Amino acid sequence: MGHAKNPVMAVGTTTTILQKLFELNGAGVTELSNHLDITKGTVHNHLTTLEENKLVVRDGDEFRLGLRFFEYGEHVKNQHKIYQVGVPEADKLAEETGELGNILVEEHGLGTYLYRAEGENALSLDTDIGSRVYLHQTALGKAILANLSRERVERIVEEHGLEPSTEQTITTRDALFEELAEVRERGYAIDSQERAEGIRCVAAPVITNDGVVRGSVSVAGPASRMRGEYLETTVPDLVERAANVISINLSYT
Structure with missing residues (x-):
């Protein structure tokens, strides 16, 4: 239960988005932005980066956690x-x-x-x-x-x-x-x-x-x-x- 001396804010934001995707069982950019009070642009950038790294998948306008987490x-x-x-x-x-x-x-x-x-x-x-x-x-x-x-x-x-x-x-x-x-x-x-x-x-x-x-x-x-x-x-x-x-x-x- 230690605390990072120099926390990387982007990692914290990504983790928050992933947690909310988990809780909502998938969501779109606007919904996540409203839930988390994070700009839609920031949410979109994080989600597309996660998608490129095969950690989330897109279904129309909605994103959800990918099966790579199952592998992990x-x-x-x-x-x-x-x-x-x-x-x-x-x-x-x-x-x-x-x-x-x-x-x-x-x-x-x-x-x-x-x-x-x-x-x-x-x-x-x-x-x-x-x-x-x-x-x-x-x-x-x-x-x-x-x-x-x-x-x-x-x-x-x-x-x-x-x-x-x-x-x-x-x-x-x-x-x-x-x-x-x-x-x-x-x-x-x-x-x-x-x-x-x-x-x-x-x-x-x-x-x-x-x-x-x-x-x-x-x-x-x-x-x-x-x-x-x-x-x-x-x-x-x-x-x-x-x-x-x-x-x-x-x-x-």
């Missing part, structure tokens, strides 16, 4: 060793529980889903592979935060805040640090409808033998099924086992 994304995903060794364990979690098995990593203070395995009863959620989420709102994120230094967590909260998603979301630092202490003691985290109403999740951190938290793995399902002994014992045992296997494989490969 696949490359980045496969570069993560936790993805390489974690997929079989996430698949096993999904098969054993019938729910969603997930792998998440932290980057720039946010969580990114690297992989998702669907069991036979899995719900359809709004978090696809590549989706970014606030760490404090999810069991996956809290499992990671609990194993970072307090200073690092403080910096993440300072940058991203404690935005609520539901009435159950943690929104104060005191409550967050109290929760993270419980996660460390318990060995796993629970998301009790803190990001999405009706959804519960159990997650365990993936920590290599050098003490570094590499990510987290989880099972997510509807609150109607994720309750009682199943939530408190059965699923945590499965998730912790999966996290342990991934941790060992990461440490010695």
